[in-house]
Structures are given as structure tokens and as C-alpha cells.
Amino acid sequence: MTGEAPVKSILELSAFDxxxxxxxxxxxxxxxxxxxxxxxxxxxxxxxxxxxxVRGVVNDRTMWRSGERAEQGSFSRFLLDESRLHEPPGERQSILTMDEPDHSRIRTPLSKAFYARVAKSRPKIDAIVSDVLDSVADRKAFDLIGDVAIPIPIITIARILGVDDQRLSEFRDWSEGVILGLNPVRTPDETAHMERSQAAMTDYFTELMTARRVKAEDDLVSDMVQLQAEGAPLSDTEVRTNLLALLVGGNLTTTDLIGNGVRLFLLHPEQKAKLVADPTLVPQAVEEILRFEGPVDITGRVMPEDRTVGGCPMKQTHSVVLGLRAANRDPAAFERPDEFDISRKGTPHVSFGGGSHICIGAPLARMEAASFFSTFFQRFPTLHIAETGEPQWRALPFFRGMERFVVAV
Ligand code: HEM
Incomplete structure (x- = not known):
């Protein structure tokens, strides 16, 4: 099954290359x-x-996730802070890299509270999208990424968490700093911004949790401290770390879903015309953007025992990287896989992963994108790409999104 590979390292499959x-x-x-x-x-x-x-492995709940169970020196250990392995799992990492029983202990109450918040967020998201689009409405040209696609998810998650209005601009700055943690090739200035932001964000979440214990508000931080008070076995660090994970996991990815989607529609005017003519196509258009040019390249698992995948024998502790982007264009699963077609139905993409670790933010990302694509081209019917040539793709490995994308009306 494993012939001669056309690349020498997984890194050649990322934006490093x-x-x-x-x-x-x-x-x-x-x-x-x-x-x-x-x-x-x-x-x-x-x-x-x-x-x-990919579908088989990602959906398999017996697979391990945590890098600490993976072979020494393997890809799954790259994000591991080896110096903190003596600490309990919940004190040093989010649910993203956690195994059972801690993963379910934290994810179950968090997702229950979060999904209840997301379910009633559509009117708020519509208002956020409308305000952000108002802010560029009288401009002849704007950067779709910096001016539109970055603010929408940050303001949305701030509103869900319960960030005070007066702190929103600081929160935006910290969010942009914290997200730099995903970038392994930071400049010294970026590292300083990241560290400053992580510390400020941790202090701010501590402050918010204390305030909400005194007086609950209509927000996710209040929900989480309420769950703790009712006996949910969650430490303060676990609540803080996972609220931060919602922020980090959801911002850049949703920005790229919006940015990649707008670019695809501008490159495929016939698909844009279809969308504008029939707004009921919005949900499946969002799924097609996710399939055709999703924001995330890969996810990972660790082999829990010796097993065979696709005819290849793998050993316990082997690191397994799942090529989500590659799977989404497999002709065995999708007809005309390299065609962007919003009327497509059938096989679901794997852009949100699967199984017990499936993206917890998927319903929110879908809602933000649906809100955005329901109005954007109606509000900017003559929009076109302002700069010729290839866009500036971000050099962030295993994510796909643009650094900036200037559009003109
Ligand atoms: C288009 C947008 C997004 C994409 C493409 C995306 C993609 C992913 C992928 C591939 C995973 C790993 C799943 C697996 O290993 O099976 C994941 C996990 C996760 N995502 Fe997202 N994500 C997006 C939006 C969001 C949002 C909006 C949030 C939060 C508000 C979020 C928070 C998380 C968290 C916390 C995890 C870890 C879940 C776990 O391991 O239990 N993501 N995401």
C-alpha cells in the first residue's frame, strides 16, 4: 500500500512549503x-x-488523542509541553489534546452550556455581521480579512462568553495575540504580543469568573461557574483553559471560512449567482466551502493497539495524521471533487474531524458563516477582487487562509 511517496516530510504538505x-x-x-x-x-x-x-480513523472513539501516549519524537508530540507532564491533564491542556476520562468530564458540561448559548445566538450574530458590514459600507475598497472576517468571530465569541462592552477592544487585541500561539514561526515581537495577551486573558477570565460568582449574567462564563457551584467536577483552571480554547479554536478558522468562501464565490460567479438567486442554498454552500477549501488541513490520533489501516500494519503508540483536506477531494467519495459546486449533496466532508473530538465549535462556525453568506453579496453586489495574481496565503502550517484579501465595490 505504501509506494514511493512524492514528498519527503509531512511539512512539505503544509503552508511551510x-x-x-x-x-x-x-x-x-x-x-x-x-x-x-x-x-x-x-x-x-x-x-x-x-x-x-480518514473517516474510519477520525470517527473511531477507541483511538487515543493525547501526544503523551505517542512514540517519542513523533509528530503527535510536537505540541506537547514535556516539562508539565507531571501535572494533572486538566491543569496543563485543553480538551483538544486530552484523553478519557478527563476529556468527557470536561467536554460534556462545557458543550451542553455552549450549545445552549449557540442555539440562541443567531439574532446576535446577524446584528454583529450587519454592524461589521456597515463599517466598510461606504468604502470603495477594503481588506476582507482584516476589516470583516477577523472581527466577526472575535466579537461573536466575546458576546457569548460575556466580555464587557468596555473591554471589547482590549479583548480583540488579546485574541489576536493569543492566536499567534498557533504559529510556530513567530517574530520576537509576535511572541511578546502572544505572551502578554495570554497573561492578560488569563487574568481577565479569572476576574470575570469571580464577578459572575457574585452576580450571574446571561453569558457562558456565568453558566460555567454555575455548573461548578452545582457540583460539576471542573477546576477553575479547567474552565479558564477551555474557554480560552473556544477562543483560539474558533477565531482564525472562522475567519478563514468566511475569507476562503468569499474568494471562491468571486472566482466562480455562476455559483455566486446561484446563491444570490436562492438563499435556501446557504447551508449547503457553507458545507461546500468547508469541503472545497476548508480552513484546517489535518487532525491527529494515536494508535491504541497494533492495527491495520488501509492494509498497512501500525503499532500501538504510532502517531496518525489525518489528511482532512486530502480526504475532502478524494474522487472515491466525491464526484468531480475539484469542482466548487454549491448544489452538491451526499457524502459529508471531514473538515470538522469526527468522533469524540469532533470540533465543538462547528455549530457556531456554521451559524456565523450562514449569517454572513445570507447577506454579504446582496449588500455588495458589484464586489470584485482588487489585486491581481495569487492572494497572500498565510504561512501558518496546516491552516489555509489569506493574510489579506483586498476587494473593491
Ligand atoms: C470553520 C471553522 C472551524 C474548523 C474548520 C474547525 C476544525 C476543527 C478540527 C478539524 C478539529 C479537530 C477535530 C478532530 O480531531 O476530530 C477541531 C476541534 C476543536 N475546535 Fe474547531 N474548527 C472550527 C471552528 C471552531 C470554533 C468556532 C470553535 C469554538 C468556538 C472551535 C473550537 C474547537 C475546539 C475546542 C476543539 C477541540 C475539541 C475536542 O478535542 O474535543 N472550532 N476543530
Missing amino acids: PVAKADPHARLKPLREDCPVWRDESTKSWFISRYAD
């Missing part, structure tokens, strides 16, 4: 065809790129 940065499928397609289950010795990991294999 100039070819993959310009077009990830230039790398992913030959790999999926020639070597769909590939052992990359340089990062001690398996890279899986066929839809059926």
Missing part, C-alpha cells in the same frame, strides 16, 4: 494516489489521505 502554500492539492493528490497510507520517518508518523481511511 511554497508549492503546498500556493496549491495544497498539487502535493496531496499525487500522495493520495500513489501512497494513501504513508509512513513519514522524518516525523515518525503515518499520513492518511483517502476519505474512507
